[in-house]
Amino acid sequence: MRKEVTELTELTLSIFDPNTLLPHRAGIAGLGLALSAIDSTDAPLQWEVTEDVVTLSWEGKDIDAIQWLLAQTYRSDEGYLEAPALNLDEQGRYIFSEGVMNSFLQHSKQRSREKQAVPLNFTVDDDQPEIRIDYRPVVDCYYTRGIQDAFNSKGMFKKEIPLKGHHLPGLVECFVNGAYVESPTGFLALLFLPLACGYYQLTGYRSALVIPEIRNINEWVKLRRKMPGRTYKSFRSSSAGESALNFLLREKLADDSSLFRIDYCEVYRLGSQPWDGNQSYLKQAVHRVQINDQILGLYEVASRLLPPRVQLKKDGNGTWLAESKVLAWISDNLIVNKSWYDGFFEFRKANSIFPDDRRGLVVMTEHLSADEKVLFEAVQGAFSTYLREQILQAQKQGRPLDYGQVTDKVIYRLQRPGTQQQFTTALVKFLSDFRSGAALGNGLQIFARLNQPGNWKTARDLALLAIATYQSKTKEEKKLLEENSTEETANVL
Template identity: 60%
Template sequence: MSQFTLSLFDPNFLLPHRAGVAGLALALAELENQGNHAPLTWNITDEAVELEWEDSDQEVVTWLLKQTYQINDQGYLNVPALKLDEQGQYTFTQGVLTTFLQHNKHRKLKSPSVTRTFSIDEGQPEIQIDVKPLLSCYYTSDLKDAFNNKGAFKKKIPLKGNHLPGLVECFVNGPYQESPQGFLALLFLPLACGYYQLPPQPVGGKLSARSALVIPEVQHLKHWVRRRRAMRGCTYRDFRSSGAGESALHFLLQEKAIEESQQFGVHYCEVYQLGKQVWNAQQAYLKQAVYRVEVTDKVLKVLKLYEEARQVFPACVRQKENGETWLALSKALPWICDNLIGGQPWYAGFFEFYKRNRIYEREGLVKMAEYLNLDERVLFEVVQDAFSKYLDGQRQQANEQGRKLDYGQVTDKVIYRFQRPNTQQEFATALVDFLSQFRSKAARDKGPQIVHWIHREENWRRARDLVLLAIATYSSKKGDALNGVDVPLESMDEGDTTEEEMFAFANE
């Protein structure tokens, strides 16, 4: 007889193991009505899963995996416990294929690709996606490496690092050696995670696909299982994330939406950003970065701001000239999300963002400016009022010379004026000179607040970001559009990564 107790508080378990215990609890909860026919018995407590069986370990584990992971006739990895619709099955399958099953030894895909269509927005063209159906994978195999010739667990079970992205730092010392308890937990880790496809990133001169894996921290099994059952599957729109930071915020936003009480909620999650590394030509989804996002009162406020930002910078369906459709993502949203999870104001780093994106989502930034606090709004409004005075002078000069005012050109001149300073003193001088030259009513009695912004070491860079944001988002009462045409989405050259690029792995 075999007996196992998989506890959330096992000192030998890492975050992936604890999330795997939660995934196992979810799978077993789905099998409750089959208890009389199952070759094992189980008990789920608040903090542990207790298992017991009399047959061989290999027979029981194989049966349990067959009940948990199935491949349907569309070639999707179907998990009955997750109760996913077609889009949910697609996103779950693609998410697992670009994380746990990324290596071709762990999955077999059918060629050629088949075209699938998903509806994103009512009245908009459908998204067309070429998919290679899944034929088999690690979770539907017999897992012979985990058992001896008698069908019992080996004392140490080898696991390849490419099957556990981020868990193993170096492959030089061979496979990761896992205990039977840890191995069991990791088999069900995919059920607990969130998956996101990130925009491709240039690596070695070529665009390379990226993905994000979100692993939650679970402290109460029964309540987590109940909440996980209430969570809807990820749609294609939600699967396409603008960055790792947004992946964490979106995952926590989903958790918060179905959370019964803060006491039993997810207190933090870790996000593994996976993608190509120039030093490894074989593996396509190596760890690039890890983020830990804790759910504090401050983060709960951040989630509200993120929810607003998602509405302001939505992903939209775009159609190419040849009729192909793709989902274009915001370039501003990942920058804003990285600020939010880093505890920075949402506009932090606008100085660098503007230099990288001279054509940017101006309309969205205008709406986001509504969420500045009272102190930030003082400087923002003073600069915009002074800029208005500057434009009046430029407009009058253009009229005298009989020409039309080039709003983009005059705006760029002022922005360049505030981009040149590299030190606190240089910036303070530039700002005071500008406000003195173009006096505004909004600046009256605001001297102390402005001095506070520009003469404190920790504030001046934020002040520079605010000043540039104020100028870049300025609109006159006449509705003059400054700074050119809004292009809020990815360019056509940065469309969806093809499946061949996503799964272009070399044999080992």
């Protein structure tokens, strides 16, 4: 809503305005955050921030007031894009600068950077080598140059302002109807959207931008100003799903008691598209993520068990941070409210599971539900019986046991069926042929789980996970597994 009385201009931005979208609402909160760090003394405009509305008023030209506001909010300082309201340390300034450059300001027209990169060294963990990053310092950018595209020749806001990708990442102009247009209030909100977002670097020259749902401006501003700084380790993410969960977990840990805690966000996965070679970070996908404490709890456990690890580069010159593919798979399940192990059948076929990840998966199985554990423990019990038989047979024949071959046979037996009936028959036969105490008295529950509509593939995932995470039960088995605990064996699993 806009009112003009003689020379006075007033803009009201509400997060409950039905004409706003999530990026606008987050941008309004970002504006509230920016204003909280500005001294109002001698300011050319006045403002008021409530729990759901930001009101701005000024006399004179719109362009003068907005340019002053942007100059207080964004600065180019020592090679970084600086935002005083965020109160960032060196790692935080790197994350914010690199994040904005790879999302809002990815096009070279919107920012200028030094040609010569400078080395930055970040510590990931105390017991691991430092990571060296080549960073090109920021000279200036769209936010610090002085915005002209929103104003007419008299310095007043245009009624309709064209939007492009530097206002909202991934936005592509419609070649039939032209550019998207915004009102002055909508445009102004998007100028402060970068302050509210979370930034993550993915593998393969991709990035993730997280936009939160903010329901109370004042409460969010208080929370944001007391949140701890981010590290380079938290900037690197295994997937867009993990980016959303990491962002929401940080919000939860900052203030778990708040009634206005953020529990919903949208995450944009940005990367290259074959139809545009000029920009590397076009929108590839959008995920809408609504979570609860149970989901965040599972992610918190998984992220602790499956951390990124510093690796030496192939040429031996420098290090890089390797994210866990297992954590990416688990996270992408959690954001769509699937079981964390869903799709293990397909995941295992497409990816190697390395020893560190396997150890993490073993601990993750402790967080299965009571109902899931019935089938899981029954399969592991049957596999234990089968393994003991194979050990005895190998001893009688005077040959070493090939553990990889043993697991291959069982995995093939369970993954070969292509229908619910075939899998149910194969699993029931396996449990019957190699009986264990874990399956006694649970036949009806297992059979019911297998015959739930659309549930057999999840049961197959759980059964294969049971084999892949099997832990030795006897001294003989422990010795056998220790002898076979090579990366090659782990990859078979």
